[in-house]
Amino acid sequence: MKIGIVGMPNAGKSSLFNALTKSGAEAANYPFTTIEPNVAVVPVEDERLKLIAEQMGASEIVYDHIDFHDIAGLVAGAHKGEGLGNKFLANIRETDAIVHVVRAHDDANIIHPDGSVDPLRDIETIETELLMADLEQAERRLERVTKQARGGDAEAKAEQAWLEQLIPALNDGRPARMVPAPEDHPNVVKTLSPLTAKPVLFVANVDENDASGEVPAAIAEHAAAMGAVAVAVSSRLEAELVEMDDEEASALREEMGFAESGLQRIAHGAFQLLDLITFFTVGSGVRGQSWHLRRGLTVWHAAGEIHTDIQKGFVRAEVVGWQELLDAGGYSQARDKGTLRTEGRDYVMQDGDVITVKHTN
Numbered sequence: 001m002k003i004g005i006v007g008m009p010n011a012g013k014s015s016l017f018n019a020l021t022k023s024g025a026e027a028a029n030y031p032f033t034t035i036e037p038n039v040a041v042v043p044v045e046d047e048r049l050k051l052i053a054e055q056m057g058a059s060e061i062v063y064d065h066i067d068f069h070d071i072a073g074l075v076a077g078a079h080k081g082e083g084l085g086n087k088f089l090a091n092i093r094e095t096d097a098i099v100h101v102v103r104a105h106d107d108a109n110i111i112h113p114d115g116s117v118d119p120l121r122d123i124e125t126i127e128t129e130l131l132m133a134d135l136e137q138a139e140r141r142l143e144r145v146t147k148q149a150r151g152g153d154a155e156a157k158a159e160q161a162w163l164e165q166l167i168p169a170l171n172d173g174r175p176a177r178m179v180p181a182p183e184d185h186p187n188v189v190k191t192l193s194p195l196t197a198k199p200v201l202f203v204a205n206v207d208e209n210d211a212s213g214e215v216p217a218a219i220a221e222h223a224a225a226m227g228a229v230a231v232a233v234s235s236r237l238e239a240e241l242v243e244m245d246d247e248e249a250s251a252l253r254e255e256m257g258f259a260e261s262g263l264q265r266i267a268h269g270a271f272q273l274l275d276l277i278t279f280f281t282v283g284s285g286v287r288g289q290s291w292h293l294r295r296g297l298t299v300w301h302a303a304g305e306i307h308t309d310i311q312k313g314f315v316r317a318e319v320v321g322w323q324e325l326l327d328a329g330g331y332s333q334a335r336d337k338g339t340l341r342t343e344g345r346d347y348v349m350q351d352g353d354v355i356t357v358k359h360t361n
């Protein structure tokens with residue numbers, strides 16, 4: 001999963017990104033060796049995997065991860081190519097979701113580009129840039145598909161009709177996610193890949209003393225109205241915590257009154273935002289791994305997350321809930337108890353399922 005970090009200049013993006021990078025780099029059994037400088041790979045920790053991996057005697061634990069992309073600061077006018085505008089926009093087009101960092105701390109030492117702290121104004125500035133960028137893209141696309149539609153192409157006609165609804169909506173300040181794609185041509189959204197169709201996770205970058213507290217009301221209300229998710233984190237505090245050793249950091253966290261690291265709050269917020277479920281693969285002497293999948297998809301899709309070859313050769317899957325596996329004490333005991341079942345490709349995955357895919361090749 002790819003997530004782009006956006007926000008006003010000086011909002012706290014890089015501090016957050018650095019904290020994310022360090023937390024990922026320090027995690028054990030990190031499955032990748034090279035990391036691009038602007039990509040932070042963050043494992044999503046999961047207690048359930050720890051328990052079953054230990055019981056099954058797995059060789060190691062590999063958590064699923066989220067890739068956060070630090071995207072250069074967005075300035076007003078980015079859609080016109082000002083600053084790093086165009087490159088910035090091309091970068092976020094490729095992501096699954098957006099983390100929008102909003103300055104909510106009052107530290108007078110930190111300059112605000114507009115001279116005062118006003119989270120809603122800042123959110124609006126960024127959202128306007130995203131809307132304008134989509135608008136330009138949509139207008140350009142409309143010119144093209146209008147020509148194709150004249151030739152009688154049904155897909156082009158459907159896309160044209162959609163764009164003709166989308167453009168006035170964007171002009172009115174309504175995001176693309178509010179303009180549903182034509183039912184028989186859902187791909188038109190993917191083709192345009194509008195920024196304002198992406199789900200948004202707001203990170204309220206709060207004062208260190210508020211880091212355990214609530215999301216400021218103005219941001220929480222705005223997020224709720226958009227159908228977005230919001231979490232409160234102090235970017236600077238998180239950047240400081242990753243510099244400490246684990247014990248020191250958790251002692252400090254406890255003292256400040258929050259159990260989960262701000263970074264894990266963000267990772268879990270992203271899961272909630274994208275409506276993902278977690279499933280596991282585990283065995284004796286092999287890796288225990290966690291994976292994610294959109295809710296409502298099947299075990300065949302799950303197989304594709306593991307490997308395209310496993311999906312291609314899919315025959316059937318053995319499925320057991322993580323708790324049932326733990327209770328039974330192993331796969332064969334779970335089979336005897338009837339909690340481990342054999343399922344076909346249309347089985348809809350449930351959060352916490354442990355699967356073994358039987359496949360050809």
Ligand SMILES: Nc1ncnc2c1ncn2[C@@H]1O[C@H](COP(=O)(O)OP(=O)(O)OP(=O)(O)O)[C@@H](O)[C@H]1O
Binds near residue numbers: 014237
């Ligand atoms: N919660 C916070 N409280 C106080 N200061 C903070 C907080 N978060 C970040 N800062 C400080 O704000 C400054 C800007 O932070 P940072 O460099 O992370 O912003 P940025 O969004 O990456 O900026 P740019 O757009 O210029 O790249 C830094 O000095 C950082 O230490």
Ligand SMILES: [Mg+2]
Binds near residue numbers: 013014
């Ligand atoms: Mg920065």
